[in-house]
Amino acid sequence: MVLDMANEVEPIHAHGFFWVSQEGVVNQTIIFDYYDKKGYYASLLHKPDEYEQEMVKLFHSMQGLLDQEKVLMNGIRCKPKVLTVGLDHRGLENLPCIAFLITFRGRIKIGVNTYENFYEKGIVEYDYEAYWVFPERTKILEVESSIDYEVVAKNILIMRARRGDRYSGSERIEFDVR
Secondary structure, eight states: OHHHHHHTOEEEEEEEEEEEOTTSEEEEEEEEEEEOTTOHHHHHTTOHHHHHHHHHHHHHHHHHHHHHSEEEETTEEEOOEEEEEEEEESSSTTOEEEEEEEEEEOOOOSEEEEEEEEOOOEEOSSEEEEEEEOOTTEEEEEEEESSEEEEEETTEEEEEEOTTOEEOSEEEEEEEEO
16 A cells, blocks of 8 residues: 555656765755655655655665666766655645755866766656756866756756656766866
């Protein structure tokens, strides 16, 4: 029964925030918003054991997805790791959000660098935005992505996808660190 209720929770939106440090550490916060008609996630807040089981399941599910991706920084494989997962609500029981904190380390050098990510191609199931913030003395040189993007400052990139968009399964960001 619990599994059936979790399957009725519908993803409606996501935000990803990626902070890249001068030392090559990338810290990510990914927040998924859901519509939960029957209040499944809200009911877990009063059931500590079931809440913990669900968080562990979500943690391992996200880590499994990350393990399937091939993330490269300057051609060297990086291993994103989930640090924690948390459940909140957007003011109403039927609007839960799940936040994942993720990190990985890559080698960044002074000069031109590349970040690449390879994953399964598909169709976007819900709208999402990804915000990339690179170190202050960085200039984004080139972006290759099948979804829309905008370089809004020399070191800040916003990527946007809408439900129904197709994505190719790869992205590449070239950036110059001074």
